Amino acid sequence: MAVLPALPALEAEALTWQRVDIALAGASPGAQFAFQALKKWLAQQKSCPDLRFTQLPNNTVTPFGLITAANGGQYGATTTARLFAIYIRKTNVAGSVTASYLKLFDEGTDAAISGLTANSRLVIPLGAVSSGNPGLLQEGIYLSPNGFPLAAGLRLALVTLADTFTISAAADGGDGFCLTTP
Numbered sequence: 001m002a003v004l005p006a007l008p009a010l011e012a013e014a015l016t017w018q019r020v021d022i023a024l025a026g027a028s029p030g031a032q033f034a035f036q037a038l039k040k041w042l043a044q045q046k047s048c049p050d051l052r053f054t055q056l057p058n059n060t061v062t063p064f065g066l067i068t069a070a071n072g073g074q075y076g077a078t079t080t081a082r083l084f085a086i087y088i089r090k091t092n093v094a095g096s097v098t099a100s101y102l103k104l105f106d107e108g109t110d111a112a113i114s115g116l117t118a119n120s121r122l123v124i125p126l127g128a129v130s131s132g133n134p135g136l137l138q139e140g141i142y143l144s145p146n147g148f149p150l151a152a153g154l155r156l157a158l159v160t161l162a163d164t165f166t167i168s169a170a171a172d173g174g175d176g177f178c179l180t181t182p
Contacts, residue, residue, distance in 0.1 A: 019053040058175040070112040072157020082147025088176035089139045098172040108153025114165040
């Protein structure tokens with residue numbers, strides 16, 4: 001059994017939102033406005049909770065990227081209690097012809113995702129057309145103003161179909177980030 005990487009440390013609100021702004025520099029105006037609205041909501045209604053900014057890389061190396069064979073990205077065991085946001089953007093590779101789907105699991109082990117059907121919580125589609133060739137579904141967003149509860153941990157993977165567990169190829173995947181709090 002592999003050791004799950006620890007989630008990034010909690011940090012002050014200003015640092016988290018600086019990271020979000022940097023990550024969204026190439027995002028659509030709609031995505032940028034949505035995250036600005038979440039920031040205002042959290043400041044006004046949730047007393048600016050300390051958040052974790054977790055990079056979601058499109059790779060197969062440490063720290064267990066979204067396209068790691070069989071497992072996907074593993075972002076910590078029982079330390080994640082609420083998911084506030086996910087942003088994912090299609091990899092900038094011209095000629096990407098295969099769709100990809102970001103799949104979220106409430107799971108804190110390193111078991112293969114094929115056995116986690118009961119733990120699947122969310123699917124965000126990324127279309128077959130990459131950011132290098134403008135088209136549909138270049139980016140995906142999930143926002144939860146009150147935080148989506150996760151009991152066991154945070155697992156994410158890029159898969160080829162919304163209802164399967166085949167890991168996407170690097171050229172068809174994407175990368176992004178998520179915001180969580182304990």
